[in-house]
Amino acid sequence: MRECEERELAKTFIKQVQDSTQELDQEVEEVIRLERFSEGDMRPMKERMKSQVAVEEIVIIKGKLADDTESKYIWIKRYMNLEEREKEKVLTNEAKEKNEKRMEIEKKNFYRRVLDMKLKKWYLQKKEEVMEEARN
Template sequence: MREREERELAKTIIKQDQDSTQELNQEVEEVIRSGRYSEGAKRSMKVRMKSQVGVEEIMARKGKLADDTEHKDIWIKRDMNLEEREKEKVLRNEAEEKNEKRTEIEKKNFYWSVLDKRLKKWYLRKKEEVVEEARN
């Protein structure tokens, strides 16, 4: 029964992620929970899809979940092998180091984060506002 509920949860989240013409929730092949079941505990879930096309569509639209208040604490990440996880760990450490070295002004304007296996600078305000403030 728990497996069926988990499968339905995965389908619901995928349905939130897709546009109205797609039926990606029908692409769910298998749902696997990690760790032991414990009442009320949160565990990660691995969802295996029938096609790579479905995976790419979901990954392209995963940002839509940010607007979904019911599932706001759910994250979608691509499954990675050991080598990919190690590379991402190095990038996360690099982002953390760069964030620690920012000046107070820089902290108001941007931060470093890892996205799609790349180190990325995220601006908190428009670049034009930052330039204007620097001029003043």
């Protein structure tokens, strides 16, 4: 019974991000809960999709969940093998170190994060505002 509920929950969140023309929720093949069951706890889910195309579409449009308050605890990430996870861990640690070394003015303007397996600057303000502040 819980498996059916989890499958429906997974389909519900996919429906939230898909376009009206897409039927990505029909591509769910299997839903697996990770970690042990504990009453009231949230546990990660692993979804297996029927096609790689559906996976790529979902990863592309996952940003639609960012503004939804009901799904603020949902993160969608593509599956990574051990080598990719290790690389992401190294990049994440590097981002943390660089973020800690920023000067106060830099802390107001940007931080570093890992995105698409690359270390990137993530600006908190528009670049024009940053440049103007730097000039002053």
